[in-house]
Amino acid sequence: MNEVVHWYAVSTVLLFVKMFAISLFQGYHRIGKRTFKTPEDAALVGRQAAAEELPQVQRAANAWRNDLENIPIFLALGVVYVWVEASPILAPWLFLLFTAARYLHTIFYLSALQPWRTVAYGVGIVSLLVMCALIVAALF
Template identity: 40%
Template structure:
């Protein structure tokens, strides 16, 4: 009922990526609680007082990891969905989705654990390769209609 094998594969990896984003968001909230570093006075007041309405370097690192996910996963969701409609080979499409997923997981791990450079940059680039590839293939597919 959902469609082709490529679309089902895309849905699988997209769902994993969204779950990963939720995990990072929950992790960020837990770090805020542990570090007692809240973004809003009402939250700080509930957990000990307005003096805990402050920033913390590790909370900010977690938050940046989450923002980076949104900046990269949301475009992937569009590109992957449209790419799935272009009739790509299942093996090639699966490779695109898997490489992006693994790149984003490695990127999050590198960000949260502050791994040595260029680990995070490498993961970022690796995850961008399938996105660029999908974008080019989409453009080639629709160029005659523009």
């Protein structure tokens, strides 16, 4: 297997695991506190539906939405990066840097740590911009 494809696949799986972990985090807090906003879920544990989500669940939902704004862009750029055979030497570094930045962004978001959340976000964006530049360079 091509090494660039290998690292793209590793990053993709790690990003899936991270996003799945956010879902588990939400479930842990909802089930642990038996607090559900959805009436049928609340009824399942013999409770009334909550007026709003728990703060931890809200934070996780915000982190999830941020992932949905960034991870699909990485996945698309990663495929193009592989197709145009952009820098194979930098690929593992860029793919893993983006992935690490997303992990840290989520940890910092759930922990309410600023400015670290923004720094992690910025590192991920810089990774994407460098990928873009290398893709363009490979095309010309």
